[in-house]
Amino acid sequence: MGETNINSLFDLQESYIAFVNQWNNSYKLETGHIRKAFCLTMGCQMNAHDSEKLIGMLQEMGYEITQTENDADFIIYNTCCIRANAEEKVYGRLGWLKTLKKRNPNLILAICGCMVQQNEVVEKIDKTYGFVDILFGTYNLYKLPELLSERIKTSSKVRDIWTEQKEIVEEVPTVREHKFKASVNIMYGCDNFCTYCVVPYVRGRERSRRREDIIKEVEALALDGVKEVMLLGQNVNSYGKNLESPTSFAQLLRDINQIDGIERIRFMTSHPKDLSDELIYAMRDCKKVCNYLHLPMQSGSSRLLNKMNRRYTKEQYLSLVDKIRHEIPDISLSTDIIVGFPGETEKDFEETIDVVKKCGFSSAFTFIYSKRPGTPAAAMDCQIDEETAHKRFNRLLDVLNTSIHNTQETKIGKTYNVLAEKESDKAGIITGRAEDNTLIHFNGGTDLIGNTIPVKITENKTFYLIGERI
Numbered sequence: 001m002g003e004t005n006i007n008s009l010f011d012l013q014e015s016y017i018a019f020v021n022q023w024n025n026s027y028k029l030e031t032g033h034i035r036k037a038f039c040l041t042m043g044c045q046m047n048a049h050d051s052e053k054l055i056g057m058l059q060e061m062g063y064e065i066t067q068t069e070n071d072a073d074f075i076i077y078n079t080c081c082i083r084a085n086a087e088e089k090v091y092g093r094l095g096w097l098k099t100l101k102k103r104n105p106n107l108i109l110a111i112c113g114c115m116v117q118q119n120e121v122v123e124k125i126d127k128t129y130g131f132v133d134i135l136f137g138t139y140n141l142y143k144l145p146e147l148l149s150e151r152i153k154t155s156s157k158v159r160d161i162w163t164e165q166k167e168i169v170e171e172v173p174t175v176r177e178h179k180f181k182a183s184v185n186i187m188y189g190c191d192n193f194c195t196y197c198v199v200p201y202v203r204g205r206e207r208s209r210r211r212e213d214i215i216k217e218v219e220a221l222a223l224d225g226v227k228e229v230m231l232l233g234q235n236v237n238s239y240g241k242n243l244e245s246p247t248s249f250a251q252l253l254r255d256i257n258q259i260d261g262i263e264r265i266r267f268m269t270s271h272p273k274d275l276s277d278e279l280i281y282a283m284r285d286c287k288k289v290c291n292y293l294h295l296p297m298q299s300g301s302s303r304l305l306n307k308m309n310r311r312y313t314k315e316q317y318l319s320l321v322d323k324i325r326h327e328i329p330d331i332s333l334s335t336d337i338i339v340g341f342p343g344e345t346e347k348d349f350e351e352t353i354d355v356v357k358k359c360g361f362s363s364a365f366t367f368i369y370s371k372r373p374g375t376p377a378a379a380m381d382c383q384i385d386e387e388t389a390h391k392r393f394n395r396l397l398d399v400l401n402t403s404i405h406n407t408q409e410t411k412i413g414k415t416y417n418v419l420a421e422k423e424s425d426k427a428g429i430i431t432g433r434a435e436d437n438t439l440i441h442f443n444g445g446t447d448l449i450g451n452t453i454p455v456k457i458t459e460n461k462t463f464y465l466i467g468e469r470i
């Protein structure tokens with residue numbers, strides 16, 4: 001991957017943006033209507049951030065963004081394939097899109113993201129859902145204006161799926177969901193090849209963005225009113241290793257900590273095997289780096305961790321948690337756990353329960369193992385039957401809920417600085433997050449959104465806390 005001239009790559013899209021914009025403009029003049037675009041995002045924060053770029057480009061092309069598919073002229077699904085149910089959801093909706101397309105033959109449909117990086121998916125869409133106009137994958141998202149122009153000019157199907165990243169394209173227009181917080185990609189791809197995971201196949205090899213480009217982006221965000229940045233990568237702890245001038249994630253945190261206007265720095269995801277002392281010290285020392293860490297354990301059984309190719313043991317995970325808590329005593333930890341990995345015995349599962357009881361997580365994402373074609377785990381013996389996996393999953397939830405409840409209980413009576421994010425479902429109740437990522441609800445008006453408010457915790461609802469402004 002060359003590092004020269006990266007920005008000019010997006011410049012090439014400008015003429016396509018202008019073309020679609022004009023096409024939409026003439027339609028508006030003729031009909032009095034503005035064409036609308038709908039974007040559905042599935043999966044992780046990386047995809048959510050990709051969709052902010054899709055929406056940014058769609059707006060530049062003159063589309064109005066709509067929240068319903070029914071009145072859309074352009075529909076795009078940004079897909080996920082980490083578990084089978086994410087894919088099934090897309091196929092389910094595609095059946096319904098067929099009726100929409102019949103009703104409105106001018107409707108343009110596009111599917112992009114992780115699912116499209118799998119050959120068998122592209123074959124299935126072409127065979128069963130041939131009415132989908134545009135397909136592209138994870139590596140060339142910035143080409144949406146070009147692909148859409150091609151579809152408009154030729155009226156034929158457009159497929160552009162790359163098998164690897166050719167370059168990192170900077171400065172794609174982005175529309176942020178919140179004015180006061182933003183996500184920033186610091187790296188793409190993953191080299192870890194955990195045996196259950198499809199990400200390395202659909203997101204490619206690890207590529208770090210240049211330090212200067214990241215700093216420049218965060219500085220611009222700060223000037224635009226952003227207070228909180230979320231640094232994104234599949235494994236941020238290995239950031240910078242392959243750059244022309246190698247650097248570390250800890251150093252990047254220290255650099256971003258210096259940027260005026262930024263008040264909070266978050267990041268995800270951290271692989272336990274790469275979490276260095278240097279990073280723990282940077283988290284401890286940098287005032288703006290939040291006292292929160294998402295540290296996926298996946299399993300508490302060293303035997304299964306080995307089969308998962310995670311490259312740490314139960315004991316190493318536990319001592320890492322101890323070390324982090326020793327340096328940053330008020331840190332909140334969250335985790336990811338997979339239940340029902342091939343060959344999981346009752347004893348393996350109990351090891352997972354044991355780690356959960358010991359770690360005092362503040363939240364957790366739990367998953368039933370899903371067989372992903374092409375991954376080593378899919379070919380392993382002793383796949384766990386659904387009933388056993390479900391039973392274990394429910395037992396895990398019981399233990400987790402008690403543990404999370406107890407962790408949250410210690411927060412009652414304390415005061416947290418909450419960045420107010422939005423009005424909750426109930427009018428007059430604002431929800432926001434403390435620095436340690438605790439979700440907090442409190443009384444207040446929408447004028448508080450985007451401000452940091454001191455809130456004293458009065459009630460523990462396990463998955464969120466209730467507090468009062470002081």
Ligand code: 5AD
Binds near residue numbers: 083198298336
């Ligand atoms: N089945 C179930 N969960 C999975 N994850 C990744 N791949 C799978 C799979 N095949 C989970 C892991 C990861 C999170 C993002 O998704 O826990 O950390």
Ligand code: SF4
Binds near residue numbers: 199
């Ligand atoms: Fe998947 Fe493992 Fe990479 Fe995370 S670290 S994206 S679980 S392969």
